[in-house]
Amino acid sequence: MTTTDLDQIGGLIRSARKHRGLTQTQLAEVLGTSQSAVHRIEAGNQNLSLEMVNRIAAALDAPLISVGQAAPQHLRVQGGVKLNGSIDVRSSKNAAVALLCASLLNRGRTVIRGIARIEEVNRILEVLTSIGVRATWLNGGADLELSRPDDLDLDGMDVEAARRTRSVIMFLGPLLHSYPDFALPYAGGCDLGARTIEPHLQVLRRFGLDVVPTEGFYRCSVDDSVEPTRPITLTERGDTVTENALLAAALSPGVTVIRNASPNYMVQDLCVFLTRLGVEIDGIGTTTLQVHGVAEIDVDVEFAPSEDPIEAMSLLTAAIVTGSELTIRRVPIEFLEIELAVLEEMGLEFTLGTEYVAANAHTRLVDLTVKPSVLHAPIDKIHPMPFPGLNIDNLPFFAVIAATAEGKTVIHDWVYENRAIYLTELNRLGARVQLLDPHRIIVEGPTRWRGTQVVCPPALRPAVCILLGMLGARGESVLRDVYVINRGYEDLAHRLNMLGADIEVFRD
Numbered sequence: 001m002t003t004t005d006l007d008q009i010g011g012l013i014r015s016a017r018k019h020r021g022l023t024q025t026q027l028a029e030v031l032g033t034s035q036s037a038v039h040r041i042e043a044g045n046q047n048l049s050l051e052m053v054n055r056i057a058a059a060l061d062a063p064l065i066s067v068g069q070a071a072p073q074h075l076r077v078q079g080g081v082k083l084n085g086s087i088d089v090r091s092s093k094n095a096a097v098a099l100l101c102a103s104l105l106n107r108g109r110t111v112i113r114g115i116a117r118i119e120e121v122n123r124i125l126e127v128l129t130s131i132g133v134r135a136t137w138l139n140g141g142a143d144l145e146l147s148r149p150d151d152l153d154l155d156g157m158d159v160e161a162a163r164r165t166r167s168v169i170m171f172l173g174p175l176l177h178s179y180p181d182f183a184l185p186y187a188g189g190c191d192l193g194a195r196t197i198e199p200h201l202q203v204l205r206r207f208g209l210d211v212v213p214t215e216g217f218y219r220c221s222v223d224d225s226v227e228p229t230r231p232i233t234l235t236e237r238g239d240t241v242t243e244n245a246l247l248a249a250a251l252s253p254g255v256t257v258i259r260n261a262s263p264n265y266m267v268q269d270l271c272v273f274l275t276r277l278g279v280e281i282d283g284i285g286t287t288t289l290q291v292h293g294v295a296e297i298d299v300d301v302e303f304a305p306s307e308d309p310i311e312a313m314s315l316l317t318a319a320i321v322t323g324s325e326l327t328i329r330r331v332p333i334e335f336l337e338i339e340l341a342v343l344e345e346m347g348l349e350f351t352l353g354t355e356y357v358a359a360n361a362h363t364r365l366v367d368l369t370v371k372p373s374v375l376h377a378p379i380d381k382i383h384p385m386p387f388p389g390l391n392i393d394n395l396p397f398f399a400v401i402a403a404t405a406e407g408k409t410v411i412h413d414w415v416y417e418n419r420a421i422y423l424t425e426l427n428r429l430g431a432r433v434q435l436l437d438p439h440r441i442i443v444e445g446p447t448r449w450r451g452t453q454v455v456c457p458p459a460l461r462p463a464v465c466i467l468l469g470m471l472g473a474r475g476e477s478v479l480r481d482v483y484v485i486n487r488g489y490e491d492l493a494h495r496l497n498m499l500g501a502d503i504e505v506f507r508d
């Protein structure tokens with residue numbers, strides 16, 4: 001094993017041990033070794049046999065490495081159990097993927113502190129390392145160091161990994177400054193129906209990028225004499241399209257004005273990161289961004305992306321569906337205000353602590369305590385809007401919440417073609433969700449949740465909603481093939497178990 005492998009495995013062992021709530025000494029006892037040996041293993045300073053890795057994996061009940069394709073992971077939930085205590089919100093998937101792509105702009109060393117350890121990050125990392133980026137886990141796997149070579153090996157790209165994530169389209173912005181011709185595989189990700197990349201191409205055309213879709217690949221060519229000469233107005237206020245525009249503008253000397261920009265959380269994180277790279281940006285958090293591009297970025301930078309509002313919403317829903325009092329710490333409140341206002345109207349009782357600042361020195365955080373409450377359906381339909389509106393990724397959780405509330409709630413997802421449809425799977429757990437059309441559901445509550453077996457739908461948030469329904473259902477449920485959940489949540493089952501849930505992770 002290489003030093004990097006040892007370092008990575010050490011990091012995985014450390015985080016799995018912490019998630020089990022074990023000290024190094026306790027783990028050492030189970031393994032029949034010393035605390036100092038566990039310390040060396042976690043620091044990546046100890047050679048490990050496969051036999052030892054397997055023993056540690058068994059002791060921690062965590063698959064640490066897998067050879068070949070790992071068998072699908074499933075969850076067995078004993079539901080109807082109240083949760084209690086407090087839990088920290090982890091950093092977001094969506095900022096993580098933007099920052100990973102943004103690291104390509106930097107010739108210096110990029111350290112991303114506290115990056116979410118999720119499958120989506122793993123896929124982008126596989127793509128980055130396949131093209132020559134050096135990635136090293138630091139501090140027991142908590143932080144990630146990236147450094148790119150001068151020349152990327154684009155032909156060596158791990159196409160299979162690239163196709164499993166949509167975020168790879170954010171390579172376009174960084175790459176167009178270095179390569180006159182390149183190819184990128186078609187973007188994948190959750191199956192939420194057709195998701196256009198046309199707005200990305202409209203923006204990047206202004207930087208000289210021409211894209212021809214061919215069999216499975218976007219063939220890209222760049223005319224480097226083309227720079228935006230007037231403000232760029234996005235036709236959609238999308239998150240990743242705004243990020244692609246920022247990534248292209250960062251290395252485009254002069255001022256690029258982006259109008260109808262998304263001011264959403266991941267975009268704000270990316271903006272703050274770019275300013276740390278020396279790219280001045282006016283208007284962060286607004287819909288007009290002015291980017292003062294630079295000719296070259298060569299900075300050793302450290303950055304900690306902020307906490308995930310969607311994870312905060314998921315945990316809040318876990319408290320509601322189990323009727324529990326739960327404190328959710330480190331909630332990025334700017335991105336949950338409308339959700340909380342709607343929930344307050346539905347009768348949710350909660351308290352908010354004093355605000356403090358996230359490690360990115362920008363995002364406002366609070367600790368939120370959710371109290372057991374009797375909820376009723378809201379009078380008006382619930383629908384998402386680009387930020388500052390109710391977040392589209394938080395909308396599915398309202399189906400679970402509406403199912404616990406008295407009365408009928410209309411939920412209107414105008415954004416995605418398929419996502420509302422998957423929410424009808426909640427009916428298998430006893431909910432009454434009726435599909436009015438592909439974009440609208442009506443949910444009638446309250447629900448007597450009952451345990452059952454469900455295969456995860458191919459969409460992250462609906463899959464988590466089903467898991468949350470299972471937490472509320474008395475008896476045993478099984479959720480099969482949870483890759484899609486692991487795509488966006490770090491060790492969710494074990495973290496819920498720390499709050500008193502009873503979820504077993506297993507493979508066939």
Ligand SMILES: CC(=O)N[C@H]1[C@@H](OP(=O)(O)OP(=O)(O)OC[C@H]2O[C@@H](n3ccc(=O)[nH]c3=O)[C@H](O)[C@@H]2O)O[C@H](CO)[C@@H](O)[C@@H]1O
Pocket residue numbers: 093094095097166167194195196235236237238239240241266386392393415416
């Ligand atoms: C990695 C990442 O950050 N992913 C997020 C990002 O994806 P991403 O930015 O890729 O989202 P898309 O560009 O696919 O937009 C989502 C859908 O909304 C539509 N649309 C969007 C904006 C708009 O003003 N009008 C409009 O119609 C798009 O056509 C598309 O159908 O934003 C989505 C919408 O917030 C979130 O669900 C994703 O979690």
Ligand SMILES: C=C(OP(=O)(O)O)C(=O)O
Pocket residue numbers: 166167189190192393460461488
């Ligand atoms: C739709 C989502 O993400 P992605 O853009 O990664 O598919 C999501 O996070 O729910």
